[in-house]
Amino acid sequence: MKKSEATRLNILQKAFELIYAKGYQTTSIDEIIATTQVTKGAFYYHFKTKDEMGLAIINELLKNNFKSTFIEPLQNTDHPLDSIYQLVYGILMENDLLKVEYGCPTSNFTQEMAPWHVDFTKALNELSSRWENAMIACIENGKTAGSVKEHVNAKEIAVFVMSGYWGVRNLGKLENSKSVYLIYLKGLKSYFQSLE
Numbered sequence: 001m002k003k004s005e006a007t008r009l010n011i012l013q014k015a016f017e018l019i020y021a022k023g024y025q026t027t028s029i030d031e032i033i034a035t036t037q038v039t040k041g042a043f044y045y046h047f048k049t050k051d052e053m054g055l056a057i058i059n060e061l062l063k064n065n066f067k068s069t070f071i072e073p074l075q076n077t078d079h080p081l082d083s084i085y086q087l088v089y090g091i092l093m094e095n096d097l098l099k100v101e102y103g104c105p106t107s108n109f110t111q112e113m114a115p116w117h118v119d120f121t122k123a124l125n126e127l128s129s130r131w132e133n134a135m136i137a138c139i140e141n142g143k144t145a146g147s148v149k150e151h152v153n154a155k156e157i158a159v160f161v162m163s164g165y166w167g168v169r170n171l172g173k174l175e176n177s178k179s180v181y182l183i184y185l186k187g188l189k190s191y192f193q194s195l196e
Contacts, residue, residue: 008046011036016057020102024054024112051117054109058123062106066127069095071134080142081192084135088165088188092172092181100181103173107166132158152195164188 001009014036018027029050033043047053069091077083091098098104106127113120135158142148168184 004046007038007042011038011043011046011053012057012061015053016061016105019054019057020099020105020108024109051119054113055119055123058109058120058127063127066106066130070131074134074138077138077141078145079147080135080138081148081195083138084161085185085189085192088161089185091165092168092185093178100172100178101176104166104169107169110166128162132162135161147196149195157195160191161188 011032015027015032018031018035029040029043032053033040036043043053047056070087073087073090074080074083102108106124109120110124110128114124115121132155136154139148139152139154139157143150143152143154164184164187168181171180172178
């Protein structure tokens with residue numbers, strides 16, 4: 001990796017950490033520069049604006065992580081509902097990178113930026129659609145294989161899981177506790193059992 005690529009990646013990673021902890025709107029470019037220990041010139045060499053950097057965080061950092069965390073575990077599974085449950089359980093209860101007190105980075109960006117910035121809305125909607133479509137495909141495969149009841153609506157399930165996940169991440173953030181995650185997971189498991 002070239003030095004300029006390493007500098008850009010360092011800026012993105014450190015900026016993500018700050019934004020995840022403090023929020024996008026309240027994190028200043030000066031704070032990012034101080035944390036990354038790059039010059040203002042180096043920052044502006046890589047990013048013309050804070051929004052350009054924010055979009056790069058979504059497109060260059062979150063998308064890759066999102067794929068390995070939210071999409072790949074749902075591919076090639078014989079038991080889709082179990083796989084979806086295990087994915088959500090792992091993200092909520094076992095993932096050390098996502099902190100209960102900070103919520104979900106994608107959800108946080110959505111709440112802060114989607115209503116006011118078309119490019120953020122587009123990038124975040126792409127992430128959301130990827131997860132939704134991966135769950136739909138997974139569930140449809142389960143219906144074909146007979147591990148999921150034929151009459152269920154895969155899109156309904158996907159939207160239910162996603163909205164529940166984002167909602168419970170926000171509740172966890174408010175309570176600063178994973179205990180609410182366990183309540184959601186118990187309900188999710190019961191719901192899934194009714195679909196098998």
